[in-house]
Amino acid sequence: MPLQEASVIIATRNREPYLRDLLSSLCFQSFKDFEVIIVNDSGIPSSREKLENIVRAYLNKLEIKLLHNSRNLGVPVSLNHGASVASNEILVFTDDDCIADKDWLLNLVKWYSNQKVGGVGGRVIPIENDAKWIPKKTRFANIVGKLNWDGDLINNFELGGKPSFVDFLSGANMSFRKNLFRKVGGFSSIYRGNAYRFETDLSLRIKSLGFHLIYDPNAIVFHRRAKSGGCRVSVYEWNYWLGRNHTLFVLRCLRRRVLKVFLFAFKNCIRILMHQRSCPYGKPRKWEKVLWMFFKGLLDGVQIGIKHLLA
Incomplete structure (x- = not known):
């Protein structure tokens, strides 16, 4: 064949x-x-x-x-x-x-x-x-x-x-x-x-x-992980999109959604506080900004996800 x-x-x-x-x-x-x-x-x-x-x-x-x-x-x-x-x-x-x-x-x-x-x-x-x-x-x-x-x-x-x-x-x-x-x-x-x-x-x-x-x-x-172009964003923006997009993914695709969003948020906060999670291609200078951007993305993801679930 x-x-x-x-x-x-x-x-x-x-x-x-x-x-x-x-x-x-x-x-x-x-x-x-x-x-x-x-x-x-x-x-x-x-x-x-x-x-x-x-x-x-x-x-x-x-x-x-x-x-x-x-x-x-x-x-x-x-x-x-x-x-x-x-x-x-x-x-x-x-x-x-x-x-x-x-x-x-x-x-x-x-x-x-x-x-x-x-x-x-x-x-x-x-x-x-x-x-x-x-x-x-x-x-x-x-x-x-x-x-x-x-x-x-x-x-x-x-x-x-x-x-x-x-x-x-x-x-x-x-x-x-x-x-x-x-x-x-x-x-x-x-x-x-x-x-x-x-x-x-x-x-x-x-x-x-x-x-x-x-x-x-x-x-x-x-x-080769190009350092610019494509969908590259800053270290801080990357953490925003991490929080937003993963939250949307969980709400759209997985069962027991609320529990999984909570676990994801908890695990990544620990990683950020331990300086073990930032983005694949850069080290941040301000870890508190990393944490803030992650939480902002998380909250936006919840808001957008709920809106889509109710639509």
Whole structure:
């Protein structure tokens, strides 16, 4: 049975050199039946011209569609925009600051010969690892992509090992069947700012339809963590969006919601007070501001979440 064709969808914002490297890596994929859809989320005229020049340089090697947002709309909306014009049945998503291993797409797409598989993700290996300010969950060192009982997430998408069933996929390296993606309504635009939890929300909605999500560590992208562009925000803003978006995720997707929001708030306050939680790419100077921004996001998340639940 032939493998299904794929559409690789990339949202980008003011990261032209990184995007160029990603496109170069896609030229050497062992799996050839794919198109590339780039969504420019900058809204700046100069960015439009730069991206058109980049795409022009790759048109003899890749099938590329380039879309432009009129203004910065965020990652979830941009990826939905890209998915809306996808020609193929497997939607593949990665970040513009990633580089794909040559067998990346092959190791994602091959799983879709099993009709019970709704999504497949892979390994995300940091090249420039500046995540030292996030505490390591040593108790879960060998667990990947699992939702903990208290609503917290166990990521560990850098781990190797064997393919496994997971609860959610990493936004830097994930794929879904197009019909399921559309059936659940795509990514929710409610996750703004750093878009924290947007991929987890979608993963759980697709899994709730009765389909499996697979983590294949042989499907590898290398993540460079660009220091600007994309959905990068300041250390303090990151904590606001952490509180807001995770609270919305819990209220939208999980049972026993109030208890889980309380546990999430308590755990992260302890982490902040112990100077163990700030953001993946920076150390704050004012920890009291980190705490304040987290609480502000938490309260906004509760208010917005309740409004959506009652709507």
